Amino acid sequence: MSEWLACVLCRRQFDAAETRYTCDCGGLLNVERDRVRLERRVFDERRSSRRAIDQSGVWRFREAVLSIDESRIVTHPEGATRLYERDGILFKHEGENPTGSFKDRGMTVAMTQAVRLGARAVACASTGNTSSSLAAYAAQAALRAIVFVPAGRIAAGKLAQTLAYGALCLQVRGDFDAAMRLVLEASQRLEMYLVNSINPFRIEGQKTIVWELLQDLEWNPPDWIVVPAGNLGNTSAFGKALIEARDAGWISRMPRLAAIQASGANPFYRSFRQNFEQRHRLTPETVATAIRIGDPVSYDKAVASIRATNGVVEEVTDQELMQAKRDIDRMGIGCEPASATTLAGVRKLRASGVIHLRERIACVLTGHVLKDPDAILKNVAPEQIVEIDPDLSEVERAIRSSEAAR
Ligand code: F0G
Numbered sequence: 001m002s003e004w005l006a007c008v009l010c011r012r013q014f015d016a017a018e019t020r021y022t023c024d025c026g027g028l029l030n031v032e033r034d035r036v037r038l039e040r041r042v043f044d045e046r047r048s049s050r051r052a053i054d055q056s057g058v059w060r061f062r063e064a065v066l067s068i069d070e071s072r073i074v075t076h077p078e079g080a081t082r083l084y085e086r087d088g089i090l091f092k093h094e095g096e097n098p099t100g101s102f103k104d105r106g107m108t109v110a111m112t113q114a115v116r117l118g119a120r121a122v123a124c125a126s127t128g129n130t131s132s133s134l135a136a137y138a139a140q141a142a143l144r145a146i147v148f149v150p151a152g153r154i155a156a157g158k159l160a161q162t163l164a165y166g167a168l169c170l171q172v173r174g175d176f177d178a179a180m181r182l183v184l185e186a187s188q189r190l191e192m193y194l195v196n197s198i199n200p201f202r203i204e205g206q207k208t209i210v211w212e213l214l215q216d217l218e219w220n221p222p223d224w225i226v227v228p229a230g231n232l233g234n235t236s237a238f239g240k241a242l243i244e245a246r247d248a249g250w251i252s253r254m255p256r257l258a259a260i261q262a263s264g265a266n267p268f269y270r271s272f273r274q275n276f277e278q279r280h281r282l283t284p285e286t287v288a289t290a291i292r293i294g295d296p297v298s299y300d301k302a303v304a305s306i307r308a309t310n311g312v313v314e315e316v317t318d319q320e321l322m323q324a325k326r327d328i329d330r331m332g333i334g335c336e337p338a339s340a341t342t343l344a345g346v347r348k349l350r351a352s353g354v355i356h357l358r359e360r361i362a363c364v365l366t367g368h369v370l371k372d373p374d375a376i377l378k379n380v381a382p383e384q385i386v387e388i389d390p391d392l393s394e395v396e397r398a399i400r401s402s403e404a405a406r
Contacts, residue, residue, distance in 0.1 A: 003067050005029040005200060008300055019117055021187070021198050028301055029200045030240070036064045040219055040250045047215070052077045057212045058105050058205050064244060065204050066109050074111045074141045078104035079208055083216040086331045089346065089361050090222065092213050095335055095368035099161065102209055102234065102366050103133035106202030110195040111137040119193035121146055123186065125172075125179035126196075127230070127290045128158025129367055134195055135165035146192055148172050148179040155289055155336070155372035175284060177295040180231075197233025198297045206237035207244070213362055214251060221255045223359035226342040228366055229259035229268055229313065230291030232302035239305020255362075257311035258355070259302070260345030262286035262321060262338075265293055268302060272313035276303050287318045287375060290338035290367060312354060316344035322379065329376075334369030381405065 005014040009027030014020055022028060043061060046054035053059045053070055057079020062070075076098040084091045094102035107130075114122050121144035124130045131147035131154075138145035145167035149159070153175065162169055172179040180196065187194035197203060214221060225242075227234050238257055245251045261269045265284035271277075284294040296302070306313060316324075324347070325340035342363035349355040369376070383405040388394035 003031060003033045006032045008304070017117070019193065021184075021194055028198065028298065030301070031066075031200045031204050033064070033067065036244070036248055038063055038248070040215070043211070043215060055080060056108070057081065058108050058208045061208050061211050064248070065208065066112060066201065068112060068116060072112060072116060073108070074115060074137055075108050076104065076136075076140070078108050079212055081212070083213065083362075084331075084333055086333070089343070089363060091328070091333060091363050091365050092209065092216070093333065093335070093365045094209060095339065095365055095371070099129075099133045099136045100157075100368035100371055101129035101133065102206065102364070103129045104137075105208055106197060106205040106233070106237075107133040107137045107195065109205035110199050110201045111141055111143075113201040114143060114193045114195065115141050117193065120144060121192040122195050123147065123183055123192040124194065124196045125149070125176060125183040126154070126162075127176050127292060128154035128162065129290060129371065130196065131167065131169070132158050132161040132165070135162045135167035138167065139165045144168070146170065148183045148186075150174060150176050150179055150292075153289055153292065156374055157371040176231075176293050177281075177284075180295075180297060196297065197231055197236070202233060203237045203240060203298075203301070206234055207241035209234070209364060210238050210241035211245060211250075213364075214245060217362075219251060221251050221253055222362040223255060224258055224346075224355055224361045225255050226258045226260060226346055226361060226363045228288075228291055228338045228341045228364075229261045229302070230265070230293045230296065230338065232259075232268060232296040232298035234364070234366070235259045235268075235305050236298040236301035239301070239308050239311075243308055254309055257305060257309040258345060258349060259306065259311065259313045260341040261313065261315050262288050262291055262341060263315040263317045265291055266315045267294055268296060268299070269313045269315040271299075271303070272306065276307075288321055288337040288341065289372070290336060291341070312349065314345045314348055316341050316348060320344040320348070322375075325375070326379070328365070329369060333365070335365040336367035336369065336371040337375050339365040339367050
C-alpha cells in the first residue's frame with residue numbers, strides 16, 4: 001500500500017481505492033503515502049523533457065501526487081504557468097492554466113482518480129472555475145459532468161465556459177454554500193463522483209502550485225506565499241506542499257503563508273483573529289464571486305496549514321481588491337477579482353508591519369482576467385470606450401479627451 005487516505009481528526013485510515021470524501025467521524029481526509037525519496041534534480045530534468053507528462057506542472061511531480069500507471073492519466077497538460085516580477089513582487093499566474101484557473105491542477109488528479117474508480121459522472125458545487133475545469137476534463141475523459149452553481153452569482157465567462165464544454169448546469173437558488181450542501185447529499189445518494197476540493201485528490205494536484213513556484217525560484221523559498229482564500233482548498237494544499245517539501249529535503253526553510261479573504265466573506269479571518277478557537281459561518285457578500293463563500297469546507301486542513309507555516313489570515317474590502325485588480329491589470333498581467341486579494345492583502349500586511357519591506361513575496365493569481373468581464377466593464381472610465389462615426393476628426397477628438405482625462 002503506497003498511498004492511503006487518513007482522517008485529519010481521528011487518524012483512521014482507508015484504502016485509496018475507496019470512493020469516500022470524509023471519515024465516518026466527519027473529519028476531512030488526506031492522501032498519505034510512504035516517504036517520497038526523490039531529489040529535486042529529477043523534477044528539474046523533467047522540466048526540459050518534451051513528454052506531455054513531464055511538461056505538466058502537476059505530473060512532473062507525480063511520485064508525490066498520485067501513484068498510477070502513466071497511461072491512465074487524464075491531462076491537458078496543465079500547470080507550467082509563468083512567474084512574473086513587478087515592483088519587486090512575484091506573481092505566479094495560475095490563470096494561465098488550460099481553463100484559465102488553478103483548478104486544473106487539482107482536476108487532472110481528481111479526474112484521473114474518477115476514471116480509475118470507474119465513475120460515469122462527476123459533480124461539483126462551484127462559483128464557476130471548478131465547474132469550468134470539471135467540464136473540460138470530463139469532456140476529455142468522456143464522463144458526464146453535472147455542476148451545481150449559485151443561480152445568478154457566477155461570472156459570465158465561467159458560466160459560458162462550463163456550458164461550452166457540455167456540462168449539465170444546475171443553477172441552485174441559494175448561495176455557494178447551499179449548492180455545496182446539495183452536491184454533497186447528491187453524491188451520497190446518486191451516481192456521481194464528487195470532485196470539489198473536499199476530495200483529497202484535488203488537494204494533491206494543487207500542491208504543485210507551490211512546488212512549481214519553488215522550482216521557478218531554483219528552490220530558494222520566498223519569505224511569503226500569498227493566496228486568496230474561499231473554500232480553503234488552496235490554503236490546505238499549500239501547507240501540505242510546504243511540509244512535504246521540507247520533509248523531502250527540497251527546501252530548508254519554510255515560507256509563511258498569507259491567506260486573504262474578502263471582508264464580506266471572511267469566516268476564516270474571523271477564526272484566525274480568535275486564534276482559531278471558533279469556526280465561523282456567515283452569509284457571504286463580495287464582488288469577488290469566486291470567493292463568495294461563507295462556510296468553507298476545508299476549514300480544518302486550512303487551520304493546520306496556517307499553524308504549520310506560522311501563517312496569517314487577512315481581509316480586504318471590495319474596494320481594496322478592485323483597486324489591486326486594476327493595478328495588476330495595468331501591469332499587463334491581468335487577473336479576476338478574487339486573485340487580486342493577494343496584492344491588496346500584501347499592501348495591508350506591509351502597512352501593519354506584518355510583512356517587512358525587504359521580504360520576498362510571491363502572490364498566486366488564481367484566475368484569468370477574462371473570467372469576469374463584467375467586473376471590468378462596470379469599472380471602465382467613460383473616456384476609455386468611445387463610440388464614433390467613421391471620421392478622422394472624431395478619432396482626434398476622442399484621443400484628445402482621453403488624454404485630458406489621464
Ligand atoms: N480564486 C479563484 C479564482 C477561485 O475560483 C477560487 C475558488 C479561489 C480563489 C479560492 O480558492 O476555494 O481553494 O480557497 N473557487 C471555487 C470554485 C470555489 O468553485 O471555482 P479556495
